[in-house]
Amino acid sequence: MRHSMISGVALAWLALGGAAPLYAATTDKADAYAWRQTLSTSGREAVVQYRLPASVYLHARSARLDDVRVFDSRGTVLPFALRQPAEQAQASRHSVPVRVFPVFGAPGDSAASTAIDIRRTPDGALVSLGTRGTPRADAPLAALVLDMRPDQQRDPQAPGTFDMLRFTLPAGTQRYQALLAVEVSDDLKSWRELAQSQVSWMVSGDGAALAADRLEFAPREFRYARIRWLEGQPLQFATVTAEAVQYSGQAAPLDSLVLPPTPGKNPGEWLYAASSAIPVQRIGLELAERNVSLPVELGRYTELPALKGRGATTWRFDPALKATFYRIEQGGRERRSGDLAIEPTHQPHWVVRPLTPTDSKPALRIGWAPATLVFLTSGHGPYTLAYGRDDAAPATRDLGEVAPGLSAAEIGKAEQVTAGPEQATPRAQESAASAAEQAAAASRYRKAALWAALLADWRCWEGWRGSCTGR
Numbered sequence: 216m217r218h219s220m221i222s223g224v225a226l227a228w229l230a231l232g233g234a235a236p237l238y239a240a241t242t243d244k245a246d247a248y249a250w251r252q253t254l255s256t257s258g259r260e261a262v263v264q265y266r267l268p269a270s271v272y273l274h275a276r277s278a279r280l281d282d283v284r285v286f287d288s289r290g291t292v293l294p295f296a297l298r299q300p301a302e303q304a305q306a307s308r309h310s311v312p313v314r315v316f317p318v319f320g321a322p323g324d325s326a327a328s329t330a331i332d333i334r335r336t337p338d339g340a341l342v343s344l345g346t347r348g349t350p351r352a353d354a355p356l357a358a359l360v361l362d363m364r365p366d367q368q369r370d371p372q373a374p375g376t377f378d379m380l381r382f383t384l385p386a387g388t389q390r391y392q393a394l395l396a397v398e399v400s401d402d403l404k405s406w407r408e409l410a411q412s413q414v415s416w417m418v419s420g421d422g423a424a425l426a427a428d429r430l431e432f433a434p435r436e437f438r439y440a441r442i443r444w445l446e447g448q449p450l451q452f453a454t455v456t457a458e459a460v461q462y463s464g465q466a467a468p469l470d471s472l473v474l475p476p477t478p479g480k481n482p483g484e485w486l487y488a489a490s491s492a493i494p495v496q497r498i499g500l501e502l503a504e505r506n507v508s509l510p511v512e513l514g515r516y517t518e519l520p521a522l523k524g525r526g527a528t529t530w531r532f533d534p535a536l537k538a539t540f541y542r543i544e545q546g547g548r549e550r551r552s553g554d555l556a557i558e559p560t561h562q563p564h565w566v567v568r569p570l571t572p573t574d575s576k577p578a579l580r581i582g583w584a585p586a587t588l589v590f591l592t593s594g595h596g597p598y599t600l601a602y603g604r605d606d607a608a609p610a611t612r613d614l615g616e617v618a619p620g621l622s623a624a625e626i627g628k629a630e631q632v633t634a635g636p637e638q639a640t641p642r643a644q645e646s647a648a649s650a651a652e653q654a655a656a657a658s659r660y661r662k663a664a665l666w667a668a669l670l671a672d673w674r675c676w677e678g679w680r681g682s683c684t685g686r
Contacts, residue, residue, distance in 0.1 A: 261592055261593075264632070265634060268470070270637045281609040300584035315454075379431045394413050409435060470582065470585050471582040483572070485579075492561070496557060496558075497557070497581070500567070502551075513565065515535070515564060516530045
């Protein structure tokens with residue numbers, strides 16, 4: 216996504232921290248919110264979705280997006296939910312023939328007590344499976360043991376995650392019915408029951424077949440399986456085929472912003488105003504100069520309550536990580552440091568401290584996976600997405616209330632709404648004017664205290680201008 220630059224006025228207000236609510240929440244109308252977008256739908260679907268753009272995160276006033284609303288054309292608030300991004304799993308499937316080893320024994324004997332003579336190759340493939348003693352010629356079938364990966368010696372990476380077994384009847388068998396249980400093991404000693412299912416076959420006189428020949432279960436990784444009969448006559452199937460499934464995860468797509476450095480009194484330290492609503496997951500520096508290697512400490516300042524007997528608050532630097540960012544040319548190609556993954560973090564501002572002297576003033580790049588707004592078109596369109604209000608109460612609902620009866624896959628395929636350009640309401644102008652007034656009033660002690668703390672901490676950096684003691 217193309218990077219965007221935040222306006223200096225908005226950044227200045229965000230950097231100074233939140234002030235008292237600018238107005239009381241007497242009503243819940245679209246005009247009470249500072250920003251809006253018009254959302255249009257086809258009118259054919261009840262449940263629709265909208266991936267929240269970066270502008271919503273920039274102007275929202277709550278880390279949980281409590282000040283987001285959806286209104287219909289009559290001003291009615293519509294039910295909506297925020298679906299958080301998740302890793303998208305891609306599944307590939309293919310059939311895997313398995314080797315079948317019959318286990319014989321007296322009626323009532325369990326396979327665990329009869330299958331004791333086991334011969335395997337070094338990679339675990341079954342060669343033979345014997346029984347206790349020498350079974351009688353008419354000993355009934357007690358169980359079937361399946362080697363799920365007979366070709367592992369040729370293909371060590373053969374998949375071991377399965378979710379289905381399919382059975383084929385012996386030639387000449389036209390009717391059969393049984394209740395089967397499947398158990399799984401990795402060592403042929405300890406068995407865990409995985410599933411039970413009814414299987415049945417019926418073949419008509421004209422050759423048409425009706426078959427329930429599958430035993431399905433939740434995807435599970437295992438090496439061996441054992442089939443037991445709970446009902447019906449044991450039967451040695453002609454073939455048993457497993458369905459192997461492989462999952463490959465795709466990370467949720469990220470949005471990103473590039474934040475300019477805020478000028479400060481301390482040379483070399485950079486402040487970047489962001490928004491508390493953004494759940495930053497990746498972070499990096501964009502260096503304008505070439506052939507630069509820049510070790511830095513990245514974090515934020517936390518305002519501490521004033522100590523007893525002191526009138527001003529104090530500020531503490533809380534480091535989040537140390538890293539070296541670079542941009543160098545070597546061997547005819549340019550190399551740049553990538554973004555770093557961090558735990559999702561909501562910060563109104565970020566601070567970068569260099570660990571070596573430098574004249575560089577890099578921009579800060581932040582990335583996050585935006586949520587998707589899912590709402591029920593129960594009102595009259597077009598709809599309005601409104602956001603940007605200090606005193607708004609949470610309005611989001613559970614997804615099951617907004618899209619009842621729909622699966623996660625169906626919601627993921629719901630219609631994407633069409634959004635118009637972002638518009639500022641008169642409330643945005645009032646908020647900006649009031650914010651400027653409050654910022655000016657607060658600057659006498661808040662900003663002075665902040666910069667005093669920054670200057671004091673700057674002089675105390677170990678290895679920069681000496682060490683500080685007693686702090």
